[in-house]
Amino acid sequence: MNALAHEFDLAQATMLPTGVAGDNAQAQIAALKARWDALHDAAHAVAQLAQLAREDMDEASASLPERAYSAGGPRLDAVEHGISDLALVMQTGLTALLAATSQGKDASSAALTLWLEFHAGRKAIAALLEPAETSALQ
Structure with missing residues (x-):
């Protein structure tokens, strides 16, 4: 089995941006978007390891x-x-998956579990922006 390797790094996605002026809306949105996009890049890598097709946002x-x-x-x-x-x-999770695949192990089921966790997390984050009335009903 060939080990898959990915060159992205979520290290920058784990820290909130600092030094962004409060009145610079576009810079704040761009920083948040970069972190959000990095998560989706990681999910794409996990999907590959789970042998799933790429999902468009x-x-x-x-x-x-x-x-x-x-x-x-x-x-x-x-x-x-x-x-x-x-x-x-x-x-x-992705670090663990890549370590397993580099040792020739099949990590597809673990990757599928992580991919499902990503989807649950993404759904929970999106729910934070729903109107309070809608959230209370679910």
């Missing part, structure tokens, strides 16, 4: 950074923390 996921910034306050903070938490899970 839907419009709701693609617009999450802008919607989070627009929500502001506690919702933006919660989304930022959720992204950091999910980045840590993905980085740790």
Whole structure:
């Protein structure tokens, strides 16, 4: 079995950006988008290890950074923390998967589990931006 290797690094995705001026909305949105996109790049790598097809990001996921910034306050903070938490899970899991595949082990079932965790985490992060009435009903 050939070991798969990926060149992305989530290290930058686990830290909230610092030194971004509060009035520079585009820079804050861009920083959040970069972290969100890094998570999706990691999910693509995990999908490959799970032998799944690449999943394109839907419009709701693609617009999450802008919607989070627009929500502001506690919702933006919660989304930022959720992204950091999910980045840590993905980085740790992907590192373990790549270590297993480098030893010639089949990690496809573990990769599928991590891929499902990514989807659950992404759904939870998106739910932070739903209206309170909708969230309370589910």
